[in-house]
Amino acid sequence: MGFVNFLVYLAIMIGIFAIMSLSLNLQYGFTGLANFGQVAFFCLGAYTTTIITLTFGLPFIIGLIGAMVVAGVFGYLIAIPTANLKEDYWAIVTLAAAEIVRIFFLNEGWVVGGGPYRGGAFGVGDIPQPFKSHFSAQTYPFFYLGIVLVCLLITYLIINKITDAPFGRVVKSIREGNDHLAQALGKDVRRFRLKVMATGGVFGGMAGCLWAHYYGFISPSQFLPLVTFIVWAMVIVGGKGNNKGAILGTIVITLFYNSTRFLKDYIPINEITLASLRMVAIGVLIVVVMLFMNEGILKEKKKIY
């Protein structure tokens, strides 16, 4: 049973990060927007649902909707002044925006309410887990996995629908044609970028909400730029521009990351050496993929119209 519980834990992690990967894949894989601040959506989603459900005591579903709306609006707003920037400038701006969000929550502890040891650098604990009273400690992770999988399925279906629709063809033309191709077809590139960022934000916020309610504790230190780069690794390894690839990349990185913990249980190796080697191995995995499979494990299916 313990082993099954551990797999459930891994599946929840995969589910949450797969939503993040699908969100980034829409922005980067399909539209070519190098968002280095993906963690901002995650952070906003986590804090928004915490404020709604913990500070105001409203139900989880309101927290989830609130997280998606706030992160989506943030994505839209951040894209307004930056929509005409080129890829490298876009990356810098989004990275900075994510740090601004994190530093805001680090310094403005009052937003979550409560006493001197709540909010800010102390983080926020006791975030309620939805419908927990209806389940035992053993069965609850299975229920939560169900919530995560439903959210992942919705995300996958919506993003797949978007990218298969004419909207998807336009954003791909933005990616391929350095704006000119889409503009030649009479498309407003700026407007499409705004929509993509808002949509990416909505699903990033959803992932942040699921994270907060699963862990029950959030703090600004959980939303460092490293999270963004792990999601990037998932998309790159899985295959950018391919939604199944983004999910596969998330599974590969998460399994690789966690399974290597078990090596020391079977091989006589020093724990510190193994811990350091695990970090090196993930870096090597990304380099190997970039060298030999630069389109990822699952290549983008390029349709001929």
Next chain:
Amino acid sequence: MKKVFLLMGAICMGLLLTAAIPTVSQAASPVVIGSIDPLTGSNAIQGADMQRGEKLAMEQINAAGGICGRPLKIIWEDTESSAKGGMAAVHKLVEINKVHVILGAYSSGISLPTGQWTNSKKIIQISEASTSPKLRNIGPYFFNVMGLDEVMGTKLAEFAMESGAKTFASITVNNPFGIGIEIWTKKTIEKAGRKWLVGVRYDEKKLDYRAELQRLFAKKPDAVFFTAYGTESKLILKQAYEMGLKPPKGWYADYMTMWSNEVIPKTAEGIKGLVMGSNSGARYEAYHKAYLKRFGKDAKQTAFGAYAYDATWIAALAINMAGTATNTDKIAKALYTVSRIYKGVTGDKSFDKDGMQVTDYYRRMIYHNGKLVPYKKK
């Protein structure tokens, strides 16, 4: 290339699946407990010291006959100095390795989420170096062998007030540890009727702290409380020295060993403050000697190894007293009894009703000629 990935995937799944295979029980099967230390990431130096402290205690316990005649075995997992890594570590230890007692974590940001989860599973967790007062509310299966910020902050403020200073300010790192010190020094100062001027919080890894220093000294405090990790302390003290900023009644620092080996000596001359743990007695001497012999290193490089050593001993003695390695209600009860009897390397380890330390042992020191020396009141 896809075949390579399929093979790698198979290896990953294989490693996970082998974890599900039950091991054959042996006559003197070990008592297995877990440990979550930051073996990589920003706190890796402290994590390595903590692991050495735990390893030393484990070897001594086994040399003394083990627990109820069974050897003690610790499974170490890396928290990667992050909450996500810490959660992965406790999930593995509890669900795969089936441990009922976990040592660690190092920082409050990891002890809080892992503690909430282990407590919900009725697993004992003994935090070794976390100091946030929020730890107090986690639950009956969570313990801590280090005094919380309220203890350190209060004692540091009492020390500073003896200088006769009337006005106080603080410059602390903007994290739970730094803010906790600010809150408790301020509370103690104001309770004593002295004046608190300003609490300046700074972010780590900055290249310039002059703006923070100007804010700190704008109201001319008599004494200043100071918390910093090595890199930041070097820059803050250097810039304060260059700007000619020095409080008339002096600087007062907590956890001085965090920075005493890294600062430029002339910039830190005369700083007074507190250092954790005892520096005398048979337990202290024996620990340092054994540590040096076993690892070829000085145990004083961080103080955290000693706390981890004490946590391991307390856990082992409690399991031994409870006569069970799986009934965590009995182990929790035994932990309270053991904590009152056990005399640790880091001093008295008595738990209060919430499983937190009643007190901790702090030594008054002063930085003089490039090193920390015991403070003697003039």
